[in-house]
Amino acid sequence: MVSQKVRRIAFLVAGLLTGIFAADSSADDPDNCLLCHQFRGLSRLDPETSRLHLFFADPDYSNHRRGPHARLGCTDCHDRSEVSVIPHKTVSPVDCARACHLANQSGLAREFSHAHVKRMLQESAHTGDVLSKLQFNKGPLLSPDQSNCLYCHDEPIFRDPAKAIPRVRGMPSHVFDRCDVCHKEAAPLDTEYFLRHVASRLVPARPPLELAQVCAVCHSDPLINKSHDMPDTVKSFVRSFHGKAALLGDDTAANCLSCHVSAGDNAHRMLGKSNALSPVNPVRLADSCRSTDCHPGADKSIAATAVHLDLPTAHGSMEYLLAITFIVLTILTFGPSALLVLLELVQIIVGREQHEDHRVRGLARTLLADPGGRERLKRFKPHHRVQHWILTVLFTLLVMTGFPMKFADRAWAEAMVNVFGGLQMARIIHHWAGIFLVVGFMIHMVIVFFVFLSCARERMAEGHTNAYRKAFTSLPMWISPVDVKKTFQLLACLLFLRKERPTFGRFSPAEKFEYLGVFWGTMLLGITGAILWGEQYASHWLGGLFGGRVFNLSTIAHTYEAFLAVIHVGILHIYNVILAPRVFPLSPATITGDTPLDKLVEEHSELVEEVARDLGLMPQEKPNEPA
């Protein structure tokens, strides 16, 4: 939308001095056509063909100089002898290549014509012959007498100058103070026209999304694609990074012309891929990708990145197989966890009473009443809780800034991106949150390493052989065969195949599994994220191994792993720590480290007994098994 600010500046400075609307707009309407054509309703419906004829021409277009054609009169394009008489004679089709005369500020007329565009098209993939033979799925889109230019063009409009010159938004009004010395009454319109005309040339004539809409008219039409043996390239474009950025309103994203028109060339000379001069010809593609505006310094292998990858139709490709692998892994990992949660809820619904060990409850109560015992029963130490909350914040930020890219075509995606001030800022936040997450992960690993060393030393002091192996398997989050066995016991219990519910130590197998998910996910997301972020470096290091497809593979791995993380956290973890009846409305473990008594008794009775033994409340019956 054209900046109101610019209009306001122009109006306020010169308008108030000279009379805002004193400029004679009829200068651009010498035949007085707008007397009638300003009415939107001036139209008719042909009952035989059902064709709608709109005769409306928005007077604001010329009154407010909204585009480069604003200074043209109607009869510069339409034949005066046909349209100056009422009722109009049969109007001949407009020939966009006809010459018109534009007068400059000093009144000198200059001939102007689009005839050369016609010549350019004849050298391009979109020749007049090709365009005139197009058969659309919905039937003819233009009537036979209309210009083929209408397939791509409507009345050109200037874009918001602030898109190109952000300072325009904050421009002080005195910038235009002296304009009226020369421009007199026309100052408001001239300053606005000048600003828009010049500034709009500094950005692409259309934002990437609108350009894709233009291309989609033909390139997403099933009949045209079939008759020209072409895939739906617009559909695949919007599944790429570039296309998704366009969907999210990023004007800097590469658009169709960025790749398909050589630098410095004209869009009307766009060539087919097979033409050796086309920037997307296999011979020139790498250099097109590596142009200074796009991915300078990247290895030539970057050209093998499939910008037009459409997974559903890429059967058998490496990318397709990787996606299937991730989907299967997601279902296999998320499915069982979800099943356990659902079966837990079934127990509540059917009112199944679990046999409760009153002895453990009594012990837990006693321990919780004692400051020392209570401290030992805290399953999460302060540094764990701090790490958890940092992870929570970073994870939330990563999801909010990353998922709009995954679901770029959903209505909420752009709104969410705009919360962060647009895609550019969302991307920066995503990158930095990712860096902090990886750094946090490394710090956590250092802590784990010292815990491991400490365990190993203890084992050595106790005279164990294979102390390091034993230390490793005694790490709190190690998933032991006992955990696997207990998980099956739990499943059997929840399926009513077993009476006794198994109990666990400090951490349940489900919690250990979640930890493993975070461990694996952070590494995978960190590595693939770094590859995608530093594509120019990565193309050198990994290009030889996978070619440019490393970026496709990284994208698939990153996006599907992120999805797994989100559904696991968003559905199961949120259930476990917030929605589960035993912890609702929020598990205190995340704040104080305390576990609710019921949960302690039911799920962590081994921890209760271990602490009770250590504090002498229970006899030391047997040595602790590794927890």
Added chain:
Amino acid sequence: MNQPDGIPTIHSISASKRWYRRVRKTISRIYATLLMALILYLTLSAVWYLISSLARSSTPEQLTNIPVKMDRALLDTERAAWRGFEVSDNPRTPLAHYHRVDGWIQPDKFNGCTQSGCHAPLPHSKRKEVRAFLNMHATSMHCGVCHMQTEKVPLDVLWYDLANGQPQSSPAILEAYGLLLGTPPKPDDEAALKTLQEKLVRLLNRASIGAGNPPAIQDLADHFSAVRATSEAFTKLLASGREALPKHFRGEYGAKLALATASPRGPMLMHPNTEQAVRAFLDRRDSATGESRKALLDAVHPLKRPKALHCSDCHTTGQSLIDFAKIGYPAARTEALRSPIIVRMIESINAGHEMHLPGFVKPNSP
């Protein structure tokens, strides 16, 4: 009675506690059921998404949901129905139309003649000389004004709101123009000037919405709100506003004129008590011919004028069938609509005489 470890037995629990426990358990069960449904729904949605991400391939609506054909169907949809339009700053016009339209004539949701499915939103198509001009009036007038019989002279008409079909006062743009044409308060009457400023800004904002948010009316509103009511700039704005506003009398007021019903007073948006006749006609539209068809149509149009009103019945220097002043048109605008030049032009066009537009008649000059 307690067990040795202090845990109460079931016998010691009073009836109220048992009742409380039962209620609690029921709530838990309902909660668990809802939770289970939610988790199941989310899980299945996630799995469905995963599978469809590889199985289904479609182009997002933002790219393809734009009107590409200028046909009858377009008239039945509002601009907002096109997702491709909504995501663009400057959406392209429907393909076959070159000029910027930023929207087309919108369906009148309360016009019974078109909503019934009998008549197209642009119903006039016969006489080349006038059909587009007649359709032009469909944006600001209900069919009944010209086509329904009434004895009242001038016609008893009122404005109805296109958003809800309810009667409303005269359109904001006309009211604002009336204010601009009135005698401004004295320069030292700060309170009156401020009141005028507030009224103008409010009316211009409403007028902008009614006209589909054209930038110029909104600009004017912004300017009126940006200056001090007692300043010279405000006085200049009043003068320039008097020239600027008539340029936007284009029949897009967010309201339309309709004949008024007697009791309760409201817009007559279709022939009275004809719902059944309309259904009967629609059922037999294709099969009925000759006299039976005529009978059906007569039943649908009990108030139909034998001959529709003529342009010069209203656009006349003599006794106009519309009392423009009564329905809120300021005198200057009324004069423009009844100017002899306009009337002669209309008569000439209607008679099918070839003519050239006089250059001195400017668009909407008051």
